[in-house]
Amino acid sequence: MDPTMAHETMAHATGALTQAPGRAPLRVALLGCGVVGSAVATRLVEHAYDLAARVGAPLELVGIAVRRPQRPRPDVPVDPALFTADAEELVTRADIVIEVIGGIDPARGLILRAMEHGASVVSANKALLAEDGPTLYAAADAADVDLYYEAAVAGAIPILRPIRESLAGDDVRKVLGIVNGTTNFVLDKMDTSGAGFAETVEQAQALGYAEADPTADVEGFDAAAKAAILASLAFHTRVSSADVHREGITEVTAGDIQAAKEMDCVVKLLAICERVTSADGSDAVSVRVHPAMIPRSHPLASVRDAFNAVFVEATAAGPLMFYGRGAGGDPTASAVLGDVVAVARHKVAGGRGPGESAYADLPAVDMGQALTRYHISLDVADRPGVLAQVATAFAEQGVSIETVRQQVAPGAGERAKLIVVTHRASDAALSATVDALAGLDSVDDVASVMRVEGD
Amino acid sequence: MDPTMAHETMAHATGALTQAPGRAPLRVALLGCGVVGSAVATRLVEHAYDLAARVGAPLELVGIAVRRPQRPRPDVPVDPALFTADAEELVTRADIVIEVIGGIDPARGLILRAMEHGASVVSANKALLAEDGPTLYAAADAADVDLYYEAAVAGAIPILRPIRESLAGDDVRKVLGIVNGTTNFVLDKMDTSGAGFAETVEQAQALGYAEADPTADVEGFDAAAKAAILASLAFHTRVSSADVHREGITEVTAGDIQAAKEMDCVVKLLAICERVTSADGSDAVSVRVHPAMIPRSHPLASVRDAFNAVFVEATAAGPLMFYGRGAGGDPTASAVLGDVVAVARHKVAGGRGPGESAYADLPAVDMGQALTRYHISLDVADRPGVLAQVATAFAEQGVSIETVRQQVAPGAGERAKLIVVTHRASDAALSATVDALAGLDSVDDVASVMRVEGD
The missing domain is CATH 3.30.360.10 (Dihydrodipicolinate Reductase; domain 2)
Known part of the structure; x- marks a missing residue:
């Protein structure tokens, strides 16, 4: 279908993804070649023409770091010589490093080393970003490179x-x-x-x-x-x-x-x-x-x-x-490659794109202070005064009830079900209310407690 | 709620939206002050601190071009002296021009003039971009400025x-x-x-x-x-x-x-x-x-x-x-201001962001060549041979039928309803089929013809 395919396939054999405007190629290193990595490598190769046109320069895949470089990978259409076990060395000779290894180490060290050597980094590593993002953001600032990570959250979805x-x-x-x-x-x-x-x-x-x-x-x-x-x-x-x-x-x-x-x-x-x-x-x-x-x-x-x-x-x-x-090789590769094109464009144009910012520096409240709504289902005795007792337990914690519904199942004898939905209240007060309800003699069982969102 | 509010409100009176990092302000001109324009102006003023922090420089609203600058606009919290009828002059003294007038002229001339004077442009003008986008893209390239228009499609939705x-x-x-x-x-x-x-x-x-x-x-x-x-x-x-x-x-x-x-x-x-x-x-x-x-x-x-x-x-x-x-003052303002922050960041960093590209240069096929599916509802005579006649009309146009369903309404006598859903075929063939069906003596009426999408 694509008239340039034959030419591209030839180019792949050397790892040089040409087919593009006159600018010198940007060197791309890939860390990891699992489900996501192989999808990324395949798209880098098979869509070289489009990627180069969109970036304004060809992307040249200069190496793929894996644990076992000798292992045959027939599904990944690149020169086998591109596979290397020496990730530490590979990241020093790239303009853009794609990290899809996951986990904290050695990913963190490799990303930091890549940045020190001037590479922009695209990562799908949610665990690392969530655990130690600030170290990475600071390193990106110090090296004046981009750090993008769209693929870390919700896979293919641009969010x-x-x-x-x-x-x-x-x-x-x-x-x-x-x-x-x-x-x-x-x-x-x-x-x-x-x-x-x-x-x-x-x-x-x-x-x-x-x-x-x-x-x-x-x-x-x-x-x-x-x-x-x-x-x-x-x-x-x-x-x-x-x-x-x-x-x-x-x-x-x-x-x-x-x-x-x-x-x-x-x-x-x-x-x-x-x-x-x-x-x-x-x-x-x-x-x-x-x-x-x-x-x-x-x-x-x-x-x-x-x-x-x-x-x-x-x-x-x-x-x-x-x-x-939210997951899968190709969907995640879509997000990774969107970021690769972005950081590559910045390399071509000079400068960096917008990164994270922390100027607002807001404190995080603990869960007890969060305002939530609860749905609580109680198995209770079906006799006068029970509802008043239950309602009092809520009132004592300052929790306001939005709706309460009583269900008497046929043949339930003297038992009934009370379903309470609260207004927003502190999670601590709601949690204390549930504890108090469990201790009431008219309450047989707190059958279900679930927070309610999305009103 | 916001401790900086009092200070900001003072700043508003002069139109200088300070509260920000050390860099010199970027001058923002607004063309149009209808539902969208007034929402944009209000957010520029009331969120000056956040916008400056996100851009890395304050945004200074230097003027709002309207037809009647004397008209009182109590809902727009800016110095009335900022309103001007002279849009031609206003666009020459801005780093960023926001166009929310709509329509082809004078919007086009003002955008081109703004770019010639070095301003990046944010527009919500779908009609102009769809009619004469290439003129604007070329002008943005020639002037080395940004032209962004997220608000032109689907309002607040980032698309x-x-x-x-x-x-x-x-x-x-x-x-x-x-x-x-x-x-x-x-x-x-x-x-x-x-x-x-x-x-x-x-x-x-x-x-x-x-x-x-x-x-x-x-x-x-x-x-x-x-x-x-x-x-x-x-x-x-x-x-x-x-x-x-x-x-x-x-x-x-x-x-x-x-x-x-x-x-x-x-x-x-x-x-x-x-x-x-x-x-x-x-x-x-x-x-x-x-x-x-x-x-x-x-x-x-x-x-x-x-x-x-x-x-x-x-x-x-x-x-x-x-x-x-997809519409409304505030939702559209959200999209406009996202673009304002983007082009302002580029002004601060130097350079431009990614714009449109036309490298693929694909031809547009006309509707007759488009492959679509049809749902066709026919009122027909309820007698042997009708379905064969109808099926032949489809076959003669090379249209393949996916499902056909016959409904006989109680009391309908010798009439029935045939509901046909086709496979994908050229719109021209489908259209010719509908014409042929209308001419069959066994077909009383082509009651409904609708394309089908989303399978």
């Missing part, structure tokens, strides 16, 4: 650039993200099948949507790293993984999902970044990951399977949503 | 920057956009109420969702301009309004909406930009605006009221969707 650039004249109030495909797949399947958590995770593992050890996903570590990155950019404030309150989905039961259905809601694991007013009246941020009920009418509710979506509320723009594939 | 930058390492295959709020409001209301077009437009006018003269919206002119801009960026090719096939929604009947419902579809006015293979086998683009049925399960189907959304299909990224408010 970091829109927040950093498109919304730079606006004020982000809140970000609600479905940023982990595994947990969305599990919760979606629990919603449609009525099955429990353990059973659904096994199904997800069988289908390749969950790892053999699903801890990083189901315990919310992955989403928490992404929340930290989103909050940092949205609020011009440094937020690390350690600042993020994190609850996973392992405690979500079929009963919780059913309770959500009865409220015309779905349960999603949300990465929530919110601009708030702290107890002393000053501006602050709340960054948290936890399962929450959201109404089925909310745009995030229709995000099915392993898709990701990020809902952003900004003062002037109002509600925005960004939707797409 | 042009993601296509231009985030997807620069990918290949956009197709864009399907709901980019006109008025028509989406009308079609959505027709869907929920069952009412006809004329009645629903009156309702939209009463609610302020449609203009007194709704022609630009309901005839698809507005969407066609946006389609031209989207296609230009998505395909690195110059597409003007004149290249866009345009059909509005004035012919959409309550019967069409009902037919869509029976297919579990909704009718939307879509701006469609598609990379296609032309008759001679070469790459080309098809750019068109028309109503189409899309399945209710498609992400665009749930875009309600006057909201906008743009669905993008890219080779590596897969499906993406961008959703938000």
Whole structure:
């Protein structure tokens, strides 16, 4: 189809991706050649003509650092001589370094070394950016190079650039993200099948949507790293993984999902970044990951399977949503290569693009201070005075009730179900209320407690 | 709430938006002060501290060009002395010119003059960019300044920057956009109420969702301009309004909406930009605006009221969707100010940001060559041989049928309804088929013809 294909294929054999304007090639080094790395290498080679035209200079792949350079990789259409085990050396001879190894070390050291040698860096490494971003940002500033990482959050979905650039004249109030495909797949399947958590995770593992050890996903570590990155950019404030309150989905039961259905809601694991007013009246941020009920009418509710979506509320723009594939080789490569083109353009034009900024420097409130809403389902005795006792427990913590609904199941005898949805209150007060409810003699069981978002 | 507010308000009185890093202010001129212009001016003033911190220099509003500078504008918190009728003079003393007048002239002349005097330009003017973009792009190149126009398409939704930058390492295959709020409001209301077009437009006018003269919206002119801009960026090719096939929604009947419902579809006015293979086998683009049925399960189907959304299909990224408010003062101001921050950053750093590119230079195919699918509803005689006659009419045009369904209404006597959905075929062949069907003696009426998208 492409008349230049034959010529390009010849060029590939040497690793020189020519086909482009007169400028000298920019040297690109790739660290890692797993699912994402091989998709990146393949696109670099097969789309060399378009990339060069868009950058204004050819991109020349000068090496791919892998642990076992001798291993045959027939799917990656490059000269096998480009593979090297010496990443330390490779990063010193590149204009642009793409890091898709993941993890903290050796990725961090290699990125820092690449920058010291003048390379701009494109990384997909959420864990590293969320744990130690400031070290990397400072190194990028010191070396006057770019550090871009669109692929670190929500895969193919353009979300970091829109927040950093498109919304730079606006004020982000809140970000609600479905940023982990595994947990969305599990919760979606629990919603449609009525099955429990353990059973659904096994199904997800069988289908390749969950790892053999699903801890990083189901315990919310992955989403928490992404929340930290989103909050940092949205609020011009440094937020690390350690600042993020994190609850996973392992405690979500079929009963919780059913309770959500009865409220015309779905349960999603949300990465929530919110601009708030702290107890002393000053501006602050709340960054948290936890399962929450959201109404089925909310745009995030229709995000099915392993898709990701990020809902952003900004003062002037109002509600925005960004939707797409959150993982996978090709989708992640799309985000990586968008960043590669951006940093390459800056290399051609001279100068750097807009990076992160931390001027607002807002404190992060702890979870107890965050204002949330709770949905609480109680099994209670069906006798006069119970509702008053329950209502008093809320009032004593200063928690205002939005709705309360009593269900008496046929044949339930003297038992009933009370479903309470609260107004926004501090998470600490809500948590204390739940403890108090559990201690009431009229309450048999606190059957389900779930936060509510997206009103 | 903001401790700097008092100080800022003082600064406003002089028009000097200080509160910022040491660099000399960038001079900003605003052309137009209607709904969007006044929202832009207000945010420039009230968010001066944040804007300066994000840009790295203060933004100083040096003038607002309006037709009647003496008219009191109590809602715009600036020194009344900043209003001027002399736009020609104003654009010569600015580093950044924001054009929110709209229309072709005098906007074009003012933008060209601003660029000649070294200003970067931010515009929300879809009509001008779609009609005569290349003149403006060339002028921006010649003057070495930026020309950004995120607000021209889909209001607050970041869509042009993601296509231009985030997807620069990918290949956009197709864009399907709901980019006109008025028509989406009308079609959505027709869907929920069952009412006809004329009645629903009156309702939209009463609610302020449609203009007194709704022609630009309901005839698809507005969407066609946006389609031209989207296609230009998505395909690195110059597409003007004149290249866009345009059909509005004035012919959409309550019967069409009902037919869509029976297919579990909704009718939307879509701006469609598609990379296609032309008759001679070469790459080309098809750019068109028309109503189409899309399945209710498609992400665009749930875009309600006057909201906008743009669905993008890219080779590596897969499906993406961008959703938000497509119009209104504040949402449009959000997009304008995102661009203002971007061009201001470039002024501070030196150089320009990435602009449009036209290297691919693909031809636009005419509508007859576009591959589409049709849904056709026919009132026919209920007798043997009719289906064969109808099927022959399709076959003679080389159109392949995907499904055909016969409905016999109770009491319909010897009449029946045939509902045919085709596979993709050239629009010319489909159109000729409809003509042939209308001429068959067994066909009483071609009750509804609608294209189908979003499979």
